[in-house]
Amino acid sequence: MQVKKIVGKKLKEIRLKQDMTIQILAEKSQVSSNMISRIERGLTIPSVEILMRLATVFDKSINYFVEDVSTSHEVVHTRPGERDKTVYDDEYNMHTESFTSGLRDPQFMSFYCTVQKGGSSGQQNMYHPGDELIYLLEGKLRMTIVDEVYNLEAGDSLCFKSHLPHRWDNVGDSDAKVIWTLSPFTII
Template identity: 80%
Template sequence: MKIKKIVGKKLKAIRLKSDMTIQELAESSRVSSNMISRIERGLTIPSVEILMKLANVFGKSINYFVEEVSTTHEIVHTAPGGRDTTVYEDERNMLTESFTSGLRDPQFMSFLCTIPKGGMSGEENMYHPGDELIYLLDGQLKVTIGRETYLLNAGDSLTFKSHLPHRWVNVGEDDARVIWTLSPFTTI
């Protein structure tokens, strides 16, 4: 089943189980009702930020929306080219490869992200429960956390509490390749 359909089906099911209308979910999550409708119909893949907002309303991790129970395991090995990938065609314009996709009830999420020159998290800050680790493999990434700005170069890492307002942008001339780890949102 395609990721768009999985996310949409699970979002609609948990919304109905919670006896919520699309409008009520929009108000609780601060995600537009139009976007929620498009996600539920499998017409779009939400950004990580939007998925986190929706997941938080239901006390779930974003993994809840993207994994099929029958495909989870206690040990997952993937070779290069075999990881689940997602392309975000918003201001991020980035490609993510999940290291934890398929792991049963993970307590963290980890991705290899490829962010093109100028790719960014958006003009607005993000914030959510948990901790984040950013390890820059290649390129340059400017990360702003609160009032502090950090310029990361290849080999640099940054760890912070995710409830702090944060945003990022690739300020380098080339793609930035980043290992991004988030832990935990909420145990499923």
């Protein structure tokens, strides 16, 4: 089953289970009702930020929406080249493989990312609930958090609260290899 179909099916299922209209979900998540409808019909894959907003409303991790329950497990072992390419590959010139794909409703997400030379998150800052940990294996990555710049080199790590406005750029002469871990916010 395609990822966008899984996400749409799971979103509609949990929304109806909680007797919630699309409009109420839109208000609670700050995601437009049109976008929610498109996601539920399997017409689009939501961005990480939108998925996190929706997940927060239901006290779930993002992976809840992208995992197929019949194929999720309590233990996942993967080898290089066997990891799922994730829904987060996008306009950032970044290739992403999930370490946590297939794990039943994890409370964190972790990826092996290859950020192409010149790759960037763009000029706009991003921010979302949760925490992030970046461990740079190879290359150079410039992280800007609020107005502070961190120039990461191989072996460096950076951990921060994801609600702080942040962005990144590959400033090296080659691809950057990164282990990126996100801990989605959950309502307590």
